[in-house]
Amino acid sequence: VKVVKYDEMQCLISGLNFLLNRVPDEVFGYEGGMQSFADPHPYLLVNVGSGISFLRCISADKFERVMGSAIGGATFWGLVRSMTKVRDYDEAMKLAMAGNSDSVNMTVGDIYGGDYPSFSLPRNMTASFFGKVRSLTPLSLLIESPSNAVLFMVSNNIGQLTYLTAQKYGIEKIYFSGNFLRGNEIAMQALHRAITFWSGGKMRSCFLRHEGHFGALGAFLLHNGFTGEDIA
């Protein structure tokens, strides 16, 4: 067997563009269906792996990595494991889905007794992740709720960094990819809400049906001599 190396992000984008241009229902929004775009460019591709890469995709042949974050999928798993001693990623995700982070996170209302009107902050907005833990006895910390809080914290932070990065480059279309998102309703909802909230509804968050297959498909295409123009 001969191993040939291709750039990870180039593979990811080639596979994604190939499917975006050929599969009518590849893209979906968190709230219901979403029409396809004649040309998806320019878009921001946010790849949620162990860490996060933000790729500005200008055209079929032109992209650049414009931002990154080390708070990603592996951070969720590593933090949950450090807190709960759970030994399996799927188990950590199941815990997180079952939990309710209200007992762990501090809201605007918890701090100010209600809304903070001079800054238009509603009382139910999260003000501090894990902000309630200091006043809880360790025994009262069920493992579900901290896991849920970590999942929400990581996802919300990705959403905020995405908004700021997309805004910097004047991009309104965002594709989220990465195995971390597959079937992960809490993460998708948090990303969708963060983008909608920060952008005032101007930016659109898109998710992908063939999540997890773009890289392999892209490597196949590149190995067979396809170029960005062939794919588009």
Next chain:
Amino acid sequence: VKVVKYDEMQCLISGLNFLLNRVPDEVFGYEGGMQSFADPHPYLLVNVGSGISFLRCISADKFERVMGSAIGGATFWGLVRSMTKVRDYDEAMKLAMAGNSDSVNMTVGDIYGGDYPSFSLPRNMTASFFGKVRSLTPLSLLIESPSNAVLFMVSNNIGQLTYLTAQKYGIEKIYFSGNFLRGNEIAMQALHRAITFWSGGKMRSCFLRHEGHFGALGAFLLHNGFTGEDIA
């Protein structure tokens, strides 16, 4: 005793401006001394409390809260407590100072076997906070290193959000405040490095000698009828 309420952020900024204009050595940079500015405006004030507030200070009388993050000082303490069962904030900070997060965090080199040259990512850059935990046995997780990793993670994330927010408004001068930073070398270093790295050295991170006293001073000034113009 009659309690009179003043806006928290208005107090903070009034106290800060009063000292900025009167105390020659109030401001310091992470690396050595820093000259004072004839007029500090415009600046971004980043207040690190339980959560984070980013305040765009345009003039002595004009400021707005332009961004926020719920990953702040209480998140550090809450996460460390959830992982280690430490019962005291100072103890958590001592643990974090003694730890080395290299055993917990994953670097670019851990993932790619070296630098990732196509994106200019050096091998020693953190790629995923807590990314190594999945391959460690729970028993091998000493409490110092996860605490150190949480402190670095929270601080670095604040630095990145600060850079993106300051850039959005074209601000190059950043003041960091909040009790979380008092004597917190790891946080100050992480903030300074993040700002310098992301801005390519264009933005300046400033810290403050009378950290923790701005709010009280501002409340006193406002209660005694001082205005932004008096303070400036």
